[in-house]
Amino acid sequence: MTATSLLANITSKDALQQLLATFVQRRGFSTVFGLYLLWAVVKYRRSVYGMRPRPDLKGPSGYPLIGNLVEMSVLPMNQFLQYLHKNHLRYGPVFSFALPGFARIIHVNDPESVDHVLRANFWAYEKGPLAKKMVYPLAGEGIFGADGEHWKWQRKLASHIFNVKAFRQYTTDVFTQEAKTVIDYLSTLADTGKPVDLLAVFYHYTMDSFGEIAFGESLGGLKNPEQKSEFAVAFDRLNHNLSNRILTPTRRLMDRLRGVDAQVAADSKCAGRDTTAQALSWTFYLLHRSQSNPDVIKRLREEGDTILHGGSPTYEDTKKQKYAEACFYEALRMYPVVPKATRGCVQDDVLPNGIKVYKGERVGWSSWVMGRTKEIWGPDAEEFKPDRWINEERPSSSKFIAFHHGPRICLGQQFATIEAITLMSMLLQEFTFELVDPHSEPVYLPSLTLPMEHGLKARVKRRV
Numbered sequence: 001m002t003a004t005s006l007l008a009n010i011t012s013k014d015a016l017q018q019l020l021a022t023f024v025q026r027r028g029f030s031t032v033f034g035l036y037l038l039w040a041v042v043k044y045r046r047s048v049y050g051m052r053p054r055p056d057l058k059g060p061s062g063y064p065l066i067g068n069l070v071e072m073s074v075l076p077m078n079q080f081l082q083y084l085h086k087n088h089l090r091y092g093p094v095f096s097f098a099l100p101g102f103a104r105i106i107h108v109n110d111p112e113s114v115d116h117v118l119r120a121n122f123w124a125y126e127k128g129p130l131a132k133k134m135v136y137p138l139a140g141e142g143i144f145g146a147d148g149e150h151w152k153w154q155r156k157l158a159s160h161i162f163n164v165k166a167f168r169q170y171t172t173d174v175f176t177q178e179a180k181t182v183i184d185y186l187s188t189l190a191d192t193g194k195p196v197d198l199l200a201v202f203y204h205y206t207m208d209s210f211g212e213i214a215f216g217e218s219l220g221g222l223k224n225p226e227q228k229s230e231f232a233v234a235f236d237r238l239n240h241n242l243s244n245r246i247l248t249p250t251r252r253l254m255d256r257l258r259g260v261d262a263q264v265a266a267d268s269k270c271a272g273r274d275t276t277a278q279a280l281s282w283t284f285y286l287l288h289r290s291q292s293n294p295d296v297i298k299r300l301r302e303e304g305d306t307i308l309h310g311g312s313p314t315y316e317d318t319k320k321q322k323y324a325e326a327c328f329y330e331a332l333r334m335y336p337v338v339p340k341a342t343r344g345c346v347q348d349d350v351l352p353n354g355i356k357v358y359k360g361e362r363v364g365w366s367s368w369v370m371g372r373t374k375e376i377w378g379p380d381a382e383e384f385k386p387d388r389w390i391n392e393e394r395p396s397s398s399k400f401i402a403f404h405h406g407p408r409i410c411l412g413q414q415f416a417t418i419e420a421i422t423l424m425s426m427l428l429q430e431f432t433f434e435l436v437d438p439h440s441e442p443v444y445l446p447s448l449t450l451p452m453e454h455g456l457k458a459r460v461k462r463r464v
């Protein structure tokens with residue numbers, strides 16, 4: 001019997017049931033299950049399991065029922081930002097992808113939508129329970145994972161500390177003291193031709209400074225810089241695992257099977273170590289790579305020499321170092337150390353461009369993608385040009401979102417800026433640096449932040 005004559009014989013419900021029974025008898029359960037699957041795939045070809053179909057949104061197509069699970073699972077994790085950028089270039093600033101078991105993520109990489117989600121309609125979006133669970137091992141019950149009233153209370157408390165002038169002056173003293181330890185350490189290597197990993201040195205600097213400020217005692221990492229502290233090793237491993245778990249849905253299952261249990265809790269002190277150290281490493285990379293403009297370093301040194309006269313900066317001095325600040329922010333524009341984030345929608349919303357966001361969906365954005373967007377920064381978006389911070393009107397925080405935007409804007413922005421300017425200006429007064437590999441862009445290590453996988457190796461010479 002041919003397929004056509006078979007179908008022609010199905011004249012009633014009974015005939016269909018009989019036909020199915022014959023199939024089950026002859027071909028067994030697997031055939032029927034296969035047919036059912038085929039029917040489900042055709043019927044739900046535009047749907048992802050557990051999610052509202054969104055034919056109105058552009059984005060990578062994925063598969064029926066499982067959405068973009070396969071491509072996300074095989075995507076190398078240090079390529080995730082490039083994946084977002086590729087989709088941005090292909091579909092425009094708003095595109096979506098869906099991960100069953102997580103959410104549909106609507107990416108909005110334009111300042112107007114970012115402003116809407118992070119500021120104008122702030123209360124319609126939350127980090128949500130899943131994100132909270134993901135960062136819990138790092139951030140505990142602290143401000144980073146908090147939402148609603150709990151966050152509001154923590155924010156108020158933390159803001160007081162950061163806004164006290166005496167705190168700013170005290171922290172600058174600590175930074176200069178720790179910067180002197182860095183200088184002592186680099187002096188032992190200067191002119192020997194032995195490379196040093198600047199990223200590792202910056203980690204010690206920020207960690208030791210944090211130890212001094214928070215516990216009244218430097219962690220002493222720069223006294224024995226070759227040896228990573230137990231805390232730093234555990235923290236790096238945890239950070240790497242968490243990033244993988246967020247990005248790779250199958251990884252969560254693998255974690256469980258392998259028994260990876262993120263037990264190390266380290267709250268906001270983590271923000272103080274990684275972000276600034278990594279931002280410093282990207283700044284030094286951009287200042288010293290082969291295509292760098294030598295005028296930039298020259299101007300930085302001139303500014304340092306004029307303001308510091310060979311000494312160390314006070315809080316007021318760091319405020320005067322506008323060119324150093326411009327270099328640091330320009331590096332953060334191109335290599336934002338918190339390169340991506342999402343928020344969960346808790347009440348149906350409409351973005352300024354008319355796109356609907358339904359409760360349960362997530363909105364994502366990437367400061368890394370936005371920093372490379374010509375529509376935002378102009379045709380020279382991919383060039384390192386500190387002057388854009390000096391000659392032009394200061395960009396709004398919805399355009400430059402390296403420090404976030406709206407009520408949850410980074411509380412440590414001033415702290416980080418002063419910490420970075422202090423070390424940068426003191427080091428450039430003493431030394432010159434040559435990257436071991438000035439030609440290639442460092443590879444990213446998968447992480448919640450933006451570390452260089454192999455650090456930043458450089459040779460140090462005394463400045464003549």
Ligand code: HEM
Pocket residue numbers: 143144155158268271272273275276279332336337338341401402403404407408409410411412413415416
């Ligand atoms: C270059 C350095 C830094 C960058 C680029 C940076 C960036 C950010 C970003 C993007 C967020 C928002 C994260 C999110 O909720 O999705 C944030 C939040 C925060 N940052 Fe920073 N940060 C830096 C350094 C620091 C430092 C040194 C501290 C403290 C000493 C700090 C304290 C905080 C706090 C407390 C929050 C939470 C604010 C809230 O949720 O209300 N940050 N930071």
